[in-house]
Amino acid sequence: xxxxxxxxxxxxxxxxxxxxxxxxxxxxxxxxxxxxxxxxxxxxxxxxxxxxxxxxxxxxxxxxxxxxxxxxxxxxxxxxxxxxxxxxxxxxxxxxxxxxxxxxxxxxxxxxx
Amino acid sequence: xxxxxxxxxxxxxxxxxxxxxxxxxxxxxxxxxxxxxxxxxxxxxxxxxxxxxxxxxxxxxxxxxxxxxxxxxxxxxxxxxxxxxxxxxxxxxxxxxxxxxxxxxxxxxxxxxx
Numbered sequence: 001x002x003x004x005x006x007x008x009x010x011x012x013x014x015x016x017x018x019x020x021x022x023x024x025x026x027x028x029x030x031x032x033x034x035x036x037x038x039x040x041x042x043x044x045x046x047x048x049x050x051x052x053x054x055x056x057x058x059x060x061x062x063x064x065x066x067x068x069x070x071x072x073x074x075x076x077x078x079x080x081x082x083x084x085x086x087x088x089x090x091x092x093x094x095x096x097x098x099x100x101x102x103x104x105x106x107x108x109x110x111x112x113x
Numbered sequence: 114x115x116x117x118x119x120x121x122x123x124x125x126x127x128x129x130x131x132x133x134x135x136x137x138x139x140x141x142x143x144x145x146x147x148x149x150x151x152x153x154x155x156x157x158x159x160x161x162x163x164x165x166x167x168x169x170x171x172x173x174x175x176x177x178x179x180x181x182x183x184x185x186x187x188x189x190x191x192x193x194x195x196x197x198x199x200x201x202x203x204x205x206x207x208x209x210x211x212x213x214x215x216x217x218x219x220x221x222x223x224x225x226x227x
Contacts, residue, residue, distance in 0.1 A: 034214060034215070041222075042219075042220075043217045043218065043220050044157065044202065044217045046214055046216065046217075091154075093156060093157075097213075100145070101147075101159060101162070102147070102215055104156040104158075106155075106156050107154075107155070107156050
């Protein structure tokens, strides 16, 4: 199957700083990628859709100025959590569709102190 | 938009028993229904999926059934083993802007006891 890689796998930062998470499709091109957030013992909540060559589209209630998404190429999307606060601590997972199936990255666990 | 409901939230079975997890969806146009297994701290893994042109699909101990009229689909795991213990999520697509986004159910925490 297709491979999606995410980096970093975990990150700890101070409140008020920004954190960038990268999502790469390693063996296929992805014009669209999806970013999900998962709090402990909860489901995956779709945050936004990353589109290569155009602006990301955000789900209702997700602040676009706080969660900056850049789809720089057909194999790379980045999510930047700006001015992170403890309530942003979560598991962030990217995904990309390929041949009708959705493939997930390993996830990035963000802890904001 | 698509709304996916999943039951039960937790399920505890003895090894060898069967486990059934049910999901309902709201959009009658939905045509793809995957099931994912997620182990603690790891990414979701697709275990089986079904498209709307069939009513049942089976892969060894795992099967999925789909009732389009009632808008629900179910995951069946037979002869459960301790390694089946995980959180299982159903999902359904929500079409938006020319592509499908997957919307996930709340998840079912399955515990298989030896």
